[in-house]
Amino acid sequence: MSIQVQEPYGLARRLRLIAITDSGLAAPRRVVDVVEAALRAGAPAVQLRDKVLPPRDLLPLARRLCALTGAAGALFFVNDRLDLALAAGADGVHLGPDDLPVAAARRIAPPGFLIGHSADDPDAARAAVAAGADYIGSGAVFPTSTKADAGAAIGVRRLGEVARCVDVPVVAIGGVTVRNAPRVFAAGAAGCAVVSAVMGAPDPGRAVRGFLRAGAARPTP
Amino acid sequence: MSIQVQEPYGLARRLRLIAITDSGLAAPRRVVDVVEAALRAGAPAVQLRDKVLPPRDLLPLARRLCALTGAAGALFFVNDRLDLALAAGADGVHLGPDDLPVAAARRIAPPGFLIGHSADDPDAARAAVAAGADYIGSGAVFPTSTKADAGAAIGVRRLGEVARCVDVPVVAIGGVTVRNAPRVFAAGAAGCAVVSAVMGAPDPGRAVRGFLRAGAARPTP
Numbered sequence: 001m002s003i004q005v006q007e008p009y010g011l012a013r014r015l016r017l018i019a020i021t022d023s024g025l026a027a028p029r030r031v032v033d034v035v036e037a038a039l040r041a042g043a044p045a046v047q048l049r050d051k052v053l054p055p056r057d058l059l060p061l062a063r064r065l066c067a068l069t070g071a072a073g074a075l076f077f078v079n080d081r082l083d084l085a086l087a088a089g090a091d092g093v094h095l096g097p098d099d100l101p102v103a104a105a106r107r108i109a110p111p112g113f114l115i116g117h118s119a120d121d122p123d124a125a126r127a128a129v130a131a132g133a134d135y136i137g138s139g140a141v142f143p144t145s146t147k148a149d150a151g152a153a154i155g156v157r158r159l160g161e162v163a164r165c166v167d168v169p170v171v172a173i174g175g176v177t178v179r180n181a182p183r184v185f186a187a188g189a190a191g192c193a194v195v196s197a198v199m200g201a202p203d204p205g206r207a208v209r210g211f212l213r214a215g216a217a218r219p220t221p
Numbered sequence: 222m223s224i225q226v227q228e229p230y231g232l233a234r235r236l237r238l239i240a241i242t243d244s245g246l247a248a249p250r251r252v253v254d255v256v257e258a259a260l261r262a263g264a265p266a267v268q269l270r271d272k273v274l275p276p277r278d279l280l281p282l283a284r285r286l287c288a289l290t291g292a293a294g295a296l297f298f299v300n301d302r303l304d305l306a307l308a309a310g311a312d313g314v315h316l317g318p319d320d321l322p323v324a325a326a327r328r329i330a331p332p333g334f335l336i337g338h339s340a341d342d343p344d345a346a347r348a349a350v351a352a353g354a355d356y357i358g359s360g361a362v363f364p365t366s367t368k369a370d371a372g373a374a375i376g377v378r379r380l381g382e383v384a385r386c387v388d389v390p391v392v393a394i395g396g397v398t399v400r401n402a403p404r405v406f407a408a409g410a411a412g413c414a415v416v417s418a419v420m421g422a423p424d425p426g427r428a429v430r431g432f433l434r435a436g437a438a439r440p441t442p
Contacts, residue, residue: 055320056321056322057319059321081304083303083307083321083329084321087326098276098278099275100280105304105308
């Protein structure tokens with residue numbers, strides 16, 4: 001029996017940009033089309049996020065996105081639902097404060113399955129990592145209209161505190177744009193997770209390249 | 222490596238009555254207290270059903286019910302969410318039309334994990350069994366106010382058609398009471414799944430004993 005070990009450096013690199021889906025922001029384009037454009041531009045990770053459709057309707061989309069990301073060498077995550085993530089063959093799941101606790105998800109998930117967790121302060125981040133989180137999503141860093149329940153923005157200073165207190169990649173989420181992404185990377189984030197900045201972009205590929213340039217300029221961890 | 226085989230006869234017997242939780246109907250009593258009373262009276266199965274609380278808040282309740290049912294030798298199911306069911310250590314999950322498809326759930330679930338699926342006609346029941354369902358929940362058999370989206374009642378005649386077309390236990394759901402339970406068993410159902418008839422009963426133990434008597438009188442499969 002061999003124990004699978006995560007590769008923290010490789011993972012940080014692959015989380016430089018997580019393009020999160022939103023069918024409303026993608027419209028009139030299909031989510032699949034925007035994701036394909038993002039992947040062609042080099043997006044290293046995609047997260048399926050949909051608070052409306054039931055799991056039975058989401059599964060075909062999840063499987064399609066899983067195939068597209070896999071073919072592009074990108075990671076594929078599902079938001080909230082571990083069972084949907086496993087059924088789709090995703091690389092991982094992103095869990096928020098209402099979802100299954102990380103420790104419970106870790107016990108169900110197969111070895112090597114990636115689990116991200118939201119944490120907007122150092123204590124919450126340390127607890128999530130102790131429970132088995134592979135990466136932390138921290139925010140909202142800037143004010144955002146995409147997520148109604150995101151709470152007050154934490155700012156890049158707090159983001160930096162979170163990034164320094166754990167040894168897993170910390171991904172900045174909430175109001176991150178190509179314009180402010182350099183500040184996020186400078187604060188110590190391994191990457192950005194964005195919804196509107198890619199899904200709502202007139203040219204998603206251009207947005208992706210902008211984020212990747214910002215990330216390439218960051219100090220190597 | 223040994224392959225776990227289901228025991229269809231044992232399962233039918235253990236599905237004679239599924240007491241489904243409802244915190245509103247249980248109030249002012251706690252769900253746990255009503256379930257304990259039902260288990261003391263011999264309820265062979267309990268299903269956690271809650272469309273309001275998020276998974277993080279449901280998990281402690283699910284684990285508590287899992288421990289109580291296990292100690293009583295009863296089966297424990299979780300409605301809708303396979304990941305919550307697995308995290309709680311439940312014996313199975315009940316999947317509805319909006320949930321993950323049975324085949325997808327079967328691939329994730331460990332051997333021996335029970336999967337139930339809703340089906341209100343023979344074709345849907347056959348498809349669910351072909352996909353790997355261990356039992357079928359069929360209804361609403363009678364008009365019910367518990368489930369707003371239950372649709373028109375299918376009646377005991379259709380219930381009988383469903384029961385005859387598959388070789389797994391068929392459990393009648395929707396408006397089933399101690400009073401009409403004999404008709405349900407006579408139609409060929411292996412058991413009844415009830416919400417208000419136990420959770421809303423002034424004396425849940427008495428209701429459970431009533432259902433078990435009705436089930437004991439049915440023709441042996």
